[in-house]
Each structure stands twice: as structure tokens, then as C-alpha cells.
Amino acid sequence: MVNDFRLVRPKTLPEALGLLDEFGQEIEPVAGGTDLLVKLEDGRIRPSQVMDLSALNELKQIRLVGEDLHLGALVTHTAVLESPLTRTEAPLLVMGCRTVGSTQIRNMGTLGGNLATASPAGDSIPALVALEAKVVLASKKGERTLPVEDFLVGPGKTERRREELIKEIILPCAREGEKGFYNKLGQRNALAISIANVAVWVRLGERKNTLSRVRIAFGALAPTVKRGRMVEDALTDRELDEASLKGITQLAWKEVAPITDIRASAQYRRDMAIALLYQSLYHILFLS
Amino acid sequence: MSFRYVGKPIPRVDAREKATGAARYMTDLAFPGMLWAKVKRSDYPHALIKGIDVSKARTWPGVVAVLTWPDVPGYNGFGIVVPDQPVLCRDRVRFLGDAIALVAAQTEEAATKAAELITVEYEPLPVLEDPRAALKPGAVQIHAGGNTHQHNLVTQGDVEKGFGEADLIIENYYVTPRQMHAFLETEGGVATADPDGGITVYAGSQHSYRDQLQIARALDLNPRLIRVVSNPTGGGFGGKDEIVVQIHLALLAHHTRRPVKLWLSREESVRAGIKRHREFLYYRTGVKKDGILVANEVKIFADTGAYATLGGPVVSLSVGHACGPYRIPHVRLESFCVYTNNGISGAFRGFGVNQVTFAMETQMDILAHQLGMDPLELRLKNALRQGDLNPLGFRMDTSVGAIPSLTAVGGSELWKNRWAKKAEATLPWKRRGVGIATALQGNGLGAGRPDYGGALLRLLPGGTYEVGISCPEIGQGNTTAYAQMAAETLECSIERIRVYTGDTRKAVDSGSTSASRSVYTGGNSILAGAPTLKERLRKAAAGLLGLPEDDLEFFPEGLRGKSTSRSATLEEVAREMDRLGLSREVKSTFLWPAAEREIEGAPGLPEIIYAYNTQIALVEVDTLTGQTRVLEVVSVPETGRVINPQGLEGQADGGAVMGMGYALMEDIIMEGGYYKNTNFSTYILPTALDAPGHVTVMVEESEATGPFGAKGVGEVVCVPVTPAITNAIYDAVGVRVTKIPVTAEEAYRALADNSLLPHGGTTPHV
Amino acid sequence: MTEFKWVGKVVPRVDGVEKATGRLRYLTDVGLPGLLHGRIKRSQYPHALIKGIDTSRAEALPGVVKVLTHKDVPGVNGFGIIVPDQPVFCREKVRYIGDAVAGVVAEDPAVAEAALDLIEVEYEPQPVVDDAEKAMTSDSPRVHEKGNIHQEVHVRHGDVEAGFAQADLIIENVYKTPRQMHTFLETEGGLAFYDEEGLLNVWVGSQYPQRDQLQIARVLGLNPRKIRVVSSPTGGGFGGKDEITIQTQLALMAFVTKRPVKLWLSREESVISGWKRHPMTLYYRTGFKRDGSLVANEIKIIGDTGAYASLGGPVVSLAVESSCGPYRIPHVKIDGFCVYTNNGVAGAFRGFGVPQSTFAMETQLEIAREKLVLDPIEIRKKNVLRRGDIAPLGHTMTASVGILNTLERAEKSDLWCQREKLKSQTPFPWKKRGVGVAIALQGTGLGVGIPDYGAAIVELTEEGQFIVRIGSPEIGQGNMTAYAITAAEALGCDLALIKVVTGDTRNSPDSGTSTASRSAYTGGNAILDAVAKLKPKLLAVAGEMLGVDRAGLRLAGNRIVSPQGRGITLAELGRYLREKGLEAGARGNFVWPTADVQIPGAEGLPHLVYTYVTQMALVEVDTLTGKVELREAATALDAGRVLNRQGLEGQAEGGMVMGAGYALMEDIIIEKGYFKTMNLSTYIIPTSLDLPERHQVELVEVLEESGPYGAKGAGEAVMVPISPAITSAIHDAVGVRLKEMPAAAERVYQGLRGEEHGQ
């Protein structure tokens, strides 16, 4: 049962930041609401004030700024799927967003909300981490920018201070020769929380079947989405065939520390880090 | 014979109001001054109650009533077979869903808060979670009569002699999950206090008249003072056969004399609602070299949870169907229906047949592989024919559709092209397989149980007919089937039929919507009543038109002369009947044919009418993750004459997906009496993206006793698909599934050899 | 052949001086201002339900900063490399006597100790599961809810009953092996604190800092990047510091108090809480033809993994893999079970399951040999695997197989050639001598054809030094020295200019775990890769600074010089790079061989590459007391190409002694879940006086193409067959056939009496 709270609905970002500056300790911001409402309903949080961000249209834009893509915090997953900019400039993010919940959840849920929720299984986050995206946090005093990877502290915990709001996410545009794959394993094909997932972003090497740059992020396999730097290194600048791919991807199990829950055991999850990574790279190298 | 409505894809009579949102489900109802109710349920799976303190709840603002066991005026118990479940627990709780107190308040918030303020002092008792452990000597007794609710033992022939004759004997152990009905509308409704001292309970269920009786028993009230309206219902599947909220609603309305609404949250529905029996099955099956089955020994332990409800009959059906639709001369079939402190298990579409079909059809698949026989051929070779003695030792006198169904499946596109389809796997780590399974499902309540129906047929002055049959509409489409059969029988336009179901005031008691019985019962009841009514119409029309009765015929709007153009509309006929003092109303009754006596050792067995179904599935297994996708399913139900092909297809489509969920994902997991999945985020149902392509091929073997030759279809469509899928998994990757659901993780473990990890699938050391 | 400056030379350990002078600070030596002290309240029962934990009295004790229980664990209350089934602090149940129930953090160690006694835990003791076999029955009490069998392995190849039908001799026995302890001299300990960057530092000696980091992260529910783990130097590991020991509890103490905390286990606490080698019960039924050839083997292995999984599953898998020895056996049926009990905890230990099954298989073979009156070398030669053979598990031995070569070499050893003479040289009439031989195979690499991986960063400082950063910790095996040598050789600079940083998640890249024999090679190659990237870059910049073409430039000592003799110092170069903002380092990595990875769907079986070893023992048995002394030993090892003879010999020598201790004396005894051996006075390991007089080591180089330069790993196999060689030698000396180790004096004495009674 949802407890009683006060509601504020700022119309502009400065107004929102002003409110946070004054009441930050008590305010719970709500973007799409797909996570917050469930927590309110379950009584897991009982805020005294809720800030409805839905009127902040300035945070709903997707912009191409130089070589970077700027995505406002309130950009919905559906907006990512439908924007012509993201399709060409951030195809990996599009793949990740496509697997989020269901159409309704994608229509409601936002990138900023997904980041703030900081679920280890959040489906848009591995893409952001693999793309080395940055998050811009705004407060009345100014802005600061952090790599998404460092923004995440633990399940449900981030570097966002109570007086701050996620303003936007910045990621470098895809370049010639770059490709990605997002691979998710759930208990079913939709409305599924990831058992495990992996986002892979690579730059193809000059020689056939080589990769000159590899970025890998694992989801639902550690307290936060986690980069797989060891495997990245092992895959870089090396001729890859099916056999060597099978070998190298096995290093993935060392990169993760999953847990056992009702969806899967820790052991299965760890094996899946390998399987999903192998399938992803297979798609990138041999199927497209 | 050609029909006007029967056998035609008539759109559902209730479709329009459901499509426009105009249909009012019982949980949609609201009345002025309505109170909201909440139930305080047990905090422990098994405990003695040492004290209940409701004082804080009573004084919470907005609270109108807080009820505990002394407030139950009548018998403090309910249950279809044995009323062993307390309405409100007094001294003991036996599972987490047990109700201890009821709160009614002016708002939902106040009711929720007050329920939280009720404190109960407990003395926890040991928790029994495995039926086999519950049977051990020294186990704590959940009920005074012991933990065995029902024991069945059926023997036929000499099973050891049978195994002596066998060339191949296989022995396996199977486990099936605690599936949840997962109707979208959770249990709920509204009760109002009527000025005459009576109560009206609006709550979706599957048997309004029995609800009425159970409420009456608890309230110590004349049943006639209680009206139960129980449809439309947002899904039942057996889970609304037993009482869940109805008595609580009635009790609160009785005490407050105000309208009261009680509607379980999804979490509460999971906790308090009925489930499918988790069964542990031991199978030993013997076969001759040529594939002829000679012996089957089966032992079943069923977890019926804390209370009886329909556990006994469910497990009887497990025994009755344990050998599938096959001739087996020597059998020994034993079952234990056992109380535990897990969630309650009771009626669920398939009613005990799903579990044994999974086991028996897996046995058949193993036998086929070990004998090197085609799995379809092995089944055809053993399938029952009309007139055969079935494994329980009684003669199959009614229509037997096993062979027609199997034969038809053999001619299906998927079966004929299975090799080509299997070769179409898209990625190197994916493998495809095709599996087959078949089943029979008894219709009706079985031997020794009163199984009856009735219909109220009334011609209204305006020239339309009212047809009142109480079997509630739970989505399966019986309303439409009744309209079709009534229009067909009364020889009128279907627009002139108004069907009333699920309301004790408007319909005749026809029993429950369960056991694949509603169409058969209702149809036969209509057939029983219609001639009398038509006779009266004919008499009136004859006078009206001045023609001899045998020169009259019915036409869609009334009656007319066969040889003249004179005709009378139904309105005119109705008026004439009134004038003549002929009653426009007929109440018919219908009694089910039943076996003369029960099978020894198995109460309720046998049924004498069976529906048949063969299903095949094409699956694709990801050998790296263990994930299975069901790509195609073909169902070949043989359910007698099809009254409404669109309705039957709809049932088959839904049944296939439900059986697929049972095979691959659905299980209420309990540990120490606590639920590990509490709602739809952890209890996984198939979505549209999981559902296979599905084709239904109908085989119509007319059943002589059925209305227009019909039999019941609702259950058998969800049964064999489960082993068809698991057999297909074996065909694809060689993993033999003996425990369902086979999640990706479980398949992956079994698949270890195919995994990326060379070392038996375990992650490497160091 | 290239002349090396450092490689292959006798080079003192880079940490030698520090270690020899005592200046080196182990992580348990480090202190910090304001340091708090942690203690762990451990279980009072081997198996009990926890009914209540009352910490109030402990909290009230002056000087106590915090008392921690399961309630304080923010993330997953569990750790374990494979399955996180071991609680950081137990909540509802304790499963062994070392289980942690609560932790105390206090200003003073004595206060912390005193507070432990004030923590009141209410238990409801449960029946103790102290026998792994009984634990497998359905009516056994359960250690874990999911049941006591943690993992099962089933191997079927051929038709075992058909095999036995062909056999002329069937031998059936039950073997039991002891619970060996790693006995590293530095017990588990270290400190944790927050640094100025806000990172949670955990400094605890261990074998794999990056994995520790992940496990700590899971427990604290924290992004691993917010945690820094330093795990080097370590006072001994041997597998016993592979799994988490105290890291999660210590990290939690600092996480909650936000102050520096030290936690260091006493020896007794280390004994009861730490990892051990799995005791195993092994059922063998083995079929032989009259000529000694093996036809069938039916085996059941039950490993007692204790209360928690750790690496128990893989250990039992490896025991199964090696259970038929290096022999061709057409028909096998092998079942392995890894079973939970309340007997301490067992996990990784050099040999990793292979010593147990090798003891059993080799004894089976000896018994058959004796019955069939065959020569011990001949019967082995007759049965050993050759390249291309189908192994008992059904896979084809595609890689090099050198077991026959080691047998042939061992046969020529002094010990074997002069065995009759050596046996006759007993000093007293009551002493009898005997000689035994045994052979073994051990999968190499990181198990299961997994590609090994190493990364290294080499960078030039402004002081003109090279820093080599590499994750695999120094646990005594000398990898730091090896890294320094490799770097100096490749760079062409003075060894003194190299500074090695290992075992630090923040300052060294992930290079995998420090387990015997992998770290030097893997890491070394990563260094070579880094240098290959860095050196041209440095020379190019130096050329720019000198205004000359880089082609003729070379590194000499601490300078870069041109052929004309002009030069700059490395320090100058370092400063220049820094000023210009140029990259002064390079990251290298190395993945070793991926060619040996099996194709899924093909006979998906374990290792492809194995190390083979034959060992022989000469023992002297005192027939009056039963005491056994190992007089001489010989080892013939096929580890592929020998890269470092001295290193390999060192491994063989150390391994042989560890195997001898295993055969003769080492066993942690647990009764009803309680430890009977609590410290080094009751747990006996070999001293210098227990060593044999002579140990001849022969290196047989059977080149393995897939290995680097044809090399294979050797660290583990060298301790394996010596144990059955010793027990066979005892039989040879006095006719006592041991099916249970260790061969302690009393056990042999009883055997001697039994023999007499038998006659």
C-alpha cells in the first residue's frame, strides 16, 4: 500500500534543482515510475515527498553534439528505439533497450531512471558501460560528469547525491568499422529480468577476423554491471576463429561474481557469462 | 444431419461487451457505502495459535468490523469433499494462507493498516513439505485423521507375472511442479446484505450453487436466503472451483449489513489460492519385444497441501489415467494424497491427468527409443479401441478416439515434414527436435458421485427464450455453446436466445464448470427440456393458425405451416400460451451416465466418457544456454462432435500454451512452507513472444450420449503437450526430462557435454 | 642460440634481501594509525541451528566499536568460488566448528578477545554429519537444504560388466585418504581501511586479488571498482589461500566502522576455519587379464568437502578424471560424489584430487601385479597410454604422452638399478627395506583446456626505473623475480632498474591466480608483449630528443645510447615523456594456447595436455615400532620442454616431500565435527630430518607442440605418485598393504601384527 506523500512537479530543470537543493534529503524523484511505483506499492520506500519529473521536457531530447550523442535523462527506451539518431549512432544501446520489459515498460521507463535504479540486471546499462558512456549529474551548484561504470556503486546505489539529478548521458557515436551485440538470457522472451546479459562493442581490425578494440560489459553477474577487461584484452589484435573464440571466451567466468536467486544459480549464471559472450562474438564476427 | 448453429464458428455471445469493456466482472462492482475488507493471514506455515489480539485494529479510524473465529455463526469450515479448512482459524494454522481475522473498513488503506495491527501469538510446529516425509512414522500430524488424506490401490491382472513376460522393463522417477492457475482476475468480489436478511455474494467462481451451500453452512443460514452470482469470471481453470473469498465476504456483509468488497492482491492470491498437485511418480513399465505393453506399476505421492478440497478426486484421476489410453493387462497402481504445510492443491484443468500423462508418455518415448520403434507406431499398437478392457478393468463402451487422433497426427504437416523441420536450426549451437504424446481425459465427476444438470427454458412474452444453466462462464465459452444448442434445439434464431449462467437466482443448478462437463451437461439439459416446451408452443400455434400440430414446423422467428404460408411469431405464440394457460417455462433435469460401481480401491473411478488428444511439438534448444523455444505445436483433439470450432480452437490454443508453461517455466517453489515466488515477476507465464505457432486438427468421433454427439474439451487440450515438448527436447539434444519444469538452467546442466565448458559443464577450477 | 643476460642465470630473488633481513612487510605486519582490531566469534557446535544471537553485552564493553552479525551484511551473505554457499556470518545455522557467527571490532585486541565471550549465541544442536558416505543416504540429516550431495560426476565408457566378464583377475578394495593441511606459515590475516580516494582497501595475502575483489564486492553489494585488494606478499599459499579466508569479514568490519581494522587468525583458528585437502573414500573394482592388461574398472569416489562447496566440485571431478591412472582401460564406470559434512571445509590443494585417486589406482595395480607375479615396471609398460590411444574416459589422447618415457628413464635410475643392493643394506635386523614405484598423470594448464591469460603493464618512471605491474601475487614461488628477469632481459636494462608490483587490483592488471607453475610463464609472456610495444616507442622518443634516427639506438644499463656514443639517461627520458604528456608505459597481454580447446559436441572431456611422472621410493620400516623412513626417492618427469631446469628441480624436490608427508604423517583428525589436531604440535609435517638422503630427479623432455616452446606444467604432478610409491615400498619391505594413509607408525605396526596373525 502506497503511503501518503507530498508531490512536487517542477516545470523546468532549474526549478527541479532548486527543490532538490532545499529538500533533497526527503525527495524521491520519479521519472517513468516503473520501478519506483512498485517499491512504493510494496512499502519498500516511504518518501515524504515525490518529485514528478514528467514535465521536464528539456530532459527528453536526443542530440548529436559534435562526435557525441547526448541523451536526456528522461528519454524513454521507446524513444531510443525509434530515434533515427540512435539507430545509426548507438545501435548497441538500441539493442539493449529493445529487450527491456515490454512495450508499456519501454514507453514509460527512461534511461536516467534505469541508471538511477542501478539494478545489476538493468538492460540498458551494459550497453552504456560497453560504450564507455558518461553520466552528467546536475545540481544547483553545477554539473559533474562521471563514467557510467563509476557512477554505479552497488545494487540500487549510485554516486548521485540527494541534491543532484541525472541530467543526461553522453556517449561517443559509432564509428566506421564498429559493431555491437547485446545478448540477454531471461526466463522467457519478454517481461523478463535478465538471468545474465552481455553487451559487446568492437572495432573490427584491419585483418580479417581480428578486433582492434573490444569493450564488454556483463549484467546481472556482479553487484553492478561490470566490464570484462581481461577478456577484452585477450580478444584484441588476435586472429579469431571458432576454436580460439571458444577458448578465450572462457576467461569470462573469472570476470563475474553472480548470486543465486529464484531465477538461476550462481554457477549457471557464471557459465552463462561464457555462453552469452561466445554467442555475441560469433554473431559479430561470423554472422554479420 | 446438417445444423444451423451447431458446428459453426459462431462468435461468442459475450464478446461484444468484453471487447468494449462494458462487461462488469464481480471485482468491478461497487455499491454505495461499500466497505473494503482485508484478511489477516498466518505468519507461519504450521503453528498453534496461542492468542489473537485485535484490539488495536478495532480502534483504528475507519474500521467497521474485525471478525475472528467466534464470529462464525455456523460451521467454521469449508471444503467441497471434507470441510476441513477453517473459515477463520481458531487454534492452529496449517499453511501461510490460512485466514485468522477479517477486517472491514471505510477505505482500503484503513483495512490494510488495521490488518497489520492484528497481533497473533504462535507456537511454531514442525513444517512438513514433502509428502513422503509426511508419511513417515513420527511425522507431526497436520490433521487429526493423520497425514494421509486418501490412499488408492488398484490392481488388475498380476503385475509381477506381467513383468515376467516382459522383454524390456524400464523404471523411472518423475516429479511435476506446483502449477498456478494464474487467472488474470484474482479472487474477489462484493457481498451485499439484502433487506430480507439474506446475502448476495458476487464473486467469480465455478459453481454458484455449491458456493451457496458452503456459505449457508458457515453462516448457519437457509441457502435460499443466499444468492450467489459467480460470473463473468476473469479466468478459473479449476482454481475457482473451491471457496476462497466467498464465505469471508458473506460473513462480513452478514455482520456489517453493508456492502463489502474483498479482492485479493496478486501476492495474496498466490499465498492463499489453490494450485496444481505436485506429484512424485515412480513408474515401472514392461513391454514385449514387439512393443506390446504387458505391465505397469505406478506409485504416486501427491502433495495436497494443508487442506483436502478436491485433492482426493484429483489423485484418483491420476490413478485412473496413469496408464494413458493404452491396453495393459497387468497393472498395480497406488497413490497417496498427503497433507503437508505447503499451499493448497486442488482442482486444476487436467485434474491429476497432466502429471501421470507426463510420466506415462515419457515412459512410452523411452520404450520406443529402446525398442527402436517409431514413437507413433508404438502408441498406435497399444491404443485402446471401443470395447477394449482398459487397464483398470472396465470396458470402454463409449467412443474411443485415441487411434483416430493418433492417425490424424501422423498425417499432419509437422509430423510428415519433421526431418526437414529439424534440419532448419538457424545457428550452430541450436538443435531441433519433434516429440509426440497422447492422452485421454475422463469427462464428468465419475462413479459414485451425483453428477447432474438442469436447464431453465423460458419463452418470454417478447418472443425470446431465456436459458438458465448455472455452470458459470469462466471464459471457456459455454454460454455461446448453450446458445447454439438451444437455438438448434428450439429451432429459432440464435438472436432469440438469452443465456443465464452462474446466478443461483436465474439458473437451474447444473453443477460445476469443471471436469470438462459444462457443455455436455448443459447441452443434454437443454435437450431434455426443449421437447416439452416445444410441445406447448406447437399446441398454442396450432390453435392460433388453425392447423394440425403435425403440419407445423419451427422457423427462426416462430412456427409456420409446412404446406401453407401461415405463420405465427414467437411473441404471438407466447401470448396464445398465456391465454391457454400453458406455462412458458420448463425446468429440465439431466443425470450423467455413470459406471454402475466404483473401481475397487479408487473412489470416484471410473469415468465412462473420455476425450482424447494427441499433440506434437517442434522445439529448438540452445545448447549453450539450455533454453528451449517451442516453435510449433499441433493438437488433434477428439472430443466428439464439435459444437463451436472457433471455441474449440480457442481452447486448444490456450491449452497448448498452458501445457507448455507447465513443461518449461511454471512452478510455485516452496521452501519450509514459504513461497519463493510471490507474484508475476517471479512466477513465469508464457507471453506472446513465447507462444508457439499452433494448429488444431479436429477429429470428430460422435459420442452417442453427448448432446449432438459432443464431449468435453476444456482439459485434454492442455495435457499431452507437456510430454510432447519434453520428448522433443530429447529428440533434439538427447536430454531425458523426468522433472518439470525443465528450465534453461536444468536443461543446461543435463546438456553439460554440449556446453562450451569441456569439463562436464562445471566452471573450471583455479 | 641467443645469449641471455639474465634468463637461465643464477639470479638472487628480487625480494630476497628484504625477506632475509626481515625488512619485508607482509600484509599482517602492516599497521596504521587508529587501527582497530577484529576478532571472529566462531561456532560452538559443528552443526546447530542458531536460535538467537545476543550481542548487547559485548557491545556494552568499553573499547568495543562494533559487533557484527549477519544483519550487517549489505549484499549476499555468502562466498565461494563456485557457489557462494558459505555465510560471511551465519544467520540461522552453523555447519562446522569454524563457522563465523559474529565479529567484534575493538580499539584493542584484548578487548576484542574479551568481547567474544560476551556474545551469547543460543544454539539448537543438530545431529552431526561426520561421515560423507552416510551423509549421502536419504535419511541423513542435511547440512544444506538442497541435500548433502554437492556434485555428482558419472563416467561410463565401454561396458564395464562385459569387461569384468573378460577378466581373469578381479581385485576389489576400499581406500581412504587423509585430510592434509596446507600449513602455510603465515596464517590468514591482514587489514582493511578506506583510502583518501574513498576506495575500500583490503590487504590480505591470497592467491588472486581480482577474484577476492569480486567476492568482497558481492558481499558488500558494491561495485568492485570501489574496492582495492592487495594480496601480495603472502607467507605461503599452496591453494589454501585461493578461496576467501577472512577477506569478506575484514572488509565488512572496515565498511561498517569506516576505520582501519586488522584481523589475523591464530594458528588454532586457522586450523579449524581454514581449507584442507579432501579426505576421500574410494571403492575400486578392477579387472585384469592374466597377462596383466587392464580390462575394466569400476570406481566410486566419495569426497568429503566439509561444510561448504568452495572448489570441492572440480576437485572431485579431477579425482574422477585421474582415477584410472595413465592406463588404457576399455571398460569403465566411474561415479564421483562431492558430499557436504560438518567436518571442517575442504578445497583447493596442490594436486587437486589427483593424489587421492592415484594412491588407490596404483595400489590396485600393485596388488594385481603381486597376484599375477609380474614386474612392476612391466605391468605398467603393458598398460600405459600412448599418444593416439583412447583414454579410459573415452577421449583420444591427441597431445604428447610421455608416461612410457618416464618409466623407461626411472627404470635406469640408480635407485631402481641398485634396488636389491640398497634393500639389503639395513643397519639393524629389525629394520627392513623395500622399494616401490608409482606413476601418475595430471592435467595441466588451468584445467580443462582453458586458455590461460596474463596481462602486464611496463612503464618508465621519472626516476628512470621500469615498473612492471602484474596481478598474480607473490606467494613465495618467486614470480616477482621471474618477472624482473624477463623484463630486464627484454628491455636490455639493469635488473636493478626493475621494480615489480604484484597482487594489487589497483596497481596491477588482472593476470589470473598464483597457482603453481602458471604465473611466471603466463605473466612473463605478457611482459614480453608489453616491452615489445613500449621499447620502440621509447627509442623513437629518445631519437627525437637526440635528433638522431632511432634505428641505431639501444638500451644499455640505465641509458639509451646511439652508435656514436651519444645518449640520454632513462630518467631524462622519463621526465621528458612526462613533460610532453606522452604515454610512458604499455600494456601487454598473453593468452596461451587456445588451440587445445575442445570443440563442443566432440568428446567433451577434461584436459588434453597432461604432465606425466614416475616416482620411486626406498623405505626402511622398523618392524618393532612400525615407523617408516623414506631413505631415497627418484622422480622421472615429463613436463615437456624444460624452460628452467633449476626451477623444475626445485618443484620436484618440494613436491616429493609434500607427497611423502601425505603418505607418512599428515592428517587433520576430526571426530564428530570437532578437531583433534589443533596446531603444529599435533599436526605433523616433515622436518629437515625427515627428508630422504637422496632424491634423483630426471627430466624427460617429450615436446608438446601446443605448449609454449613445448612446455607443460609440472607443479602438481610431482607430489602425486610418491605417496603410493612409498606405500608400495612398505609392502615390498614388510608385506603390509596399506589401503589407508597416512602410513603412521601405529598403522603400519598394526598391519605388521595383522600379517602375523594372518599367518
Added chain:
Amino acid sequence: MNLVEVEFTLNGERQKVIVPPRTTLLEVIREHLGLTGTKKGCGKGECGACTVLLDGEAVLACLTLISQAEGHAVTTIEGLAKGEQLDPLQEAFIEEGAIQCGYCTPGMILSAKALLRKNPSPTQEEIKTAIAGNLCRCTGYVKIIKAVQKAGRRSAEVAAHD
């Protein structure tokens, strides 16, 4: 008690409600405005029964705070038919037998409506994706998918005639 005032259009009509801020759009529609066509199956966004359209996009009314509807257009199942003239989707659902117990039907039709608005001739996969957030326990989805295809075709034909 705090209250918020929210204005939005519901099925084309302006609505103003004054309710506690914690009230969800679903509660407003069902309890305050009495439109019970929008169903509640789980209350946690896991079943899709409460799907409504917000400016034409399918959203979950149970996870929408009423303030988030401020200034927006909400469409429920009751707003689809124009008088007696049913929406092509409603017609197709009836004709194809895509309705059984009917409890998922309103949400299902609205999800399909949002799809057809953007994509009048969707493929089977696109339909499945669009309705994957709406659980149905009766139909196995087969006839629902057919009905959406049929409605799409019919709308396209109507559009072609216009």
C-alpha cells in the same frame, strides 16, 4: 491529507480530479471515475491488464501516478468505440474468437491499438512484441494475433477508401 489537482482528457473528455498524490491513474479511472473496463491483474506492472493509452502510447495505469497524466490524453477501452460503431480491433477480436474470459482483452486491444497507430500492417513478430507485455491465460495468443492482423488489414482498407 495532501491532495493534488490534475487535469487531463479521458476518452476525449476533459477531466479534473482532486486526489491524494499517491493515487495511480488506474485507481482514478476505476474507483473515482467508475470506468471499470480497465482491469487490475497484479498492481505491479507485470501483467498488462491495466494498459491504457497516454497520448496514443500504451502505458501501465497501475504504475502511473495521476500527476503524470497532467495535460495528457488518456484513452481507455471505453473510448475506442464511436457509439455503436466498434473499433476495427474490437470487431476483429469478436469475429476471430480472440476473447475468452475477457479479462486481458481491454489491455490487449489497447496495446494493439498503439501498435496499429504507428504501424498499420505489422508482421506477426511485431504484433507479438507489441502485446508481449499483456499476459493471457486462456487463448494461447493465437487468435489474438490473427485478430490484430485482421484489424490492421481492415484499417488499411478503410484508409485506402478514404
